[in-house]
Amino acid sequence: MNTKPSIPLLQSDDAVSLQTRDPRYLDHDAPELRIDDLPELRVGLDDLPPLYQDAVGDSSSSSSAPLLPLNPALQPFDGIVAQFKKEPITGDEYYVDPRLDSDPALLERHIKWWSQTPPRPFVRLLGTHTQSVNDAGKKEKKTVTDFDVSAELTPYLYSDATNQVSWRALRTAEDSENTRRGTVLRKRAPGAKQSIELGLADKPTLTEWCHRYTASQAGLKCLTLERRMVGFDEEKVRQKLISLVRATNYRGSLSVTFPVVDARVTVYNQCKTNVWRLTAWIWWVCVLSLLFIFTWPYLFFRTKRYEVVFAEWPFSVFGENGRRQFVSISEDQWYNLWGRAISRAVLEKRQGILDQQDLIASEGADPVFGNNVVDGAVNLLRAGVHAMNEVNRQLGWGYSS
Structure with missing residues (x-):
């Protein structure tokens, strides 16, 4: 759980101010979505109003975050990339x-370009139970999946997905962080403790890390940009969802996790070994022939890794007054928005990712919240659906798994 993102020290073109003081972003009780008698919600998805326009106002007015495009027009390369691979499941x-x-x-410019694409975090609920089965006269225990549903959090990393308003920041590793700095194993920067105590040299900037990477004479090396969602109270949401599922009298094994897709971009240096490691048929040969028993340790200990650059996408930040400020909605509001849809999917033993239609269809479900406030419920639902539409339209959807 990471509820308090670090304020970026790296002042690049992507760095944005996080000092929003709009009281409408401050934490408050979430309204209950009592919308059973609101037929106006049964509208086409194309007729939905702009996202959170009542909260952020005109995007041309004074705002703490500039307009940052989901998919910038600038392409990362002017020519053909020698080798490229994208993992179908993780999106790395x-x-x-x-x-x-x-x-x-050039490396620095492309890291900044890659940082403009958000991570795609999800909330996943997995329910399973074990049962005994007879297989050729032999009793065995088999794990059965009761439900496996997920809801995406990416739309709520934007205060206005239509105009691409976000609070992202690009930063480099602190000297005290345990990470790979052109090394095989994670470690802190040399003399980090003394530097902190005596206030010595600042941490390396993105420009300096790019120079260090290109100057390295290592035969195998790579530099990784990690995209993160920060400022999200995972434990709070986990406990709410566990209580929600248990309230349905579910007695199986339940796990609530927060997987992230499109989280990492890795640049390898040009050499035959790195080209081979990204070639699908060579990878399968190593797996099927069990050569990975030898190749994996070789690649692990030979590759010098730079995992020192982070693109942080806040769900919330702490203001100067010590109170949390939310980019779009709070965890309570998210739960209020998605609670019925998740409860319904669990009872229907669904498997898959919930979408806009699940939100709209859940309007007729029984209430599961203890708050009778209804002001803003319609706008919250419409805004949530519209945000999902915008993110899917600009980042893509319907991938084959």
């Missing part, structure tokens, strides 16, 4: 291109 991207090995300015 891997690049091999000689230009990124020798030009630190």
Whole structure:
């Protein structure tokens, strides 16, 4: 759980101010979605109003965050990438291109470009139970999936998805952080403790890390940009969802996790070994022939890794007054928005990702919340559906798994 994101020290073109003081973003009790008698919600998805316009107002007015496009028009490369791979499940991207090995300015520019794509975090609820089965006269225990439902959190990393308003920031690793700094194992920066106590040199900037990476003479090396959602109270949401599912009298094994897709972009240096590690048929040969028993330790201990750059996308931040300020909605409001849809999907033993239609269909479900306040419920539902539409339209949807 990471509820308090670090204020970025790296002042790049992507860095944005997090000092929003709009009281409408401050934590408050979430309204109950009592919308059974609101037929106006039965509208086409194309007729939905702009996202959170009553909260952020005109995007041209004074705002703490500039307009940041979901998919910038600038393309990362002017030519053909030598080698590229994207994992179908995790969405992790891997690049091999000689230009990124020798030009630190080009590498820095592309890291900034990659940081403009958000991570895609999800809330996943998995319910299972075990049962005994007879297989050829032999009793065995088998795990049965009762339900496996997920809801995406990406739309709530934007205060206005239509105009692409977000609070993201690009930063580098603090000296005290345990991470790989051109090393095989994670470690803190040399003399980190003394530097903190005596107030010595600042941490390396993104520009400096790009120069260090390109200057490294390691035969195998890589630099990774990690996209993170920060400022989200995972434990609070987990407990609410566990209580929600248990209230349905479910007695199986339940887990609530927060997987993230499109979280990492890794640049490998140009060499045959790195090209081979990204070639699908070579990977399968290593797996099926059990050669990975030898190749994996070799690659692990030979590769010098730089995991020092982070693109942080806040769900909330702490203001100067010590109170949380939310980019769009709070955890309570998210639960209030999605609670019925999740409860309904669990009871129907669904497996898959919930979407806009699940939100709309859940309007006729029985209330599951103890708050009788209804002001803003319609706008919250419409805004949530509209945000999902915008994110799917600009980042893509309907991928084959």
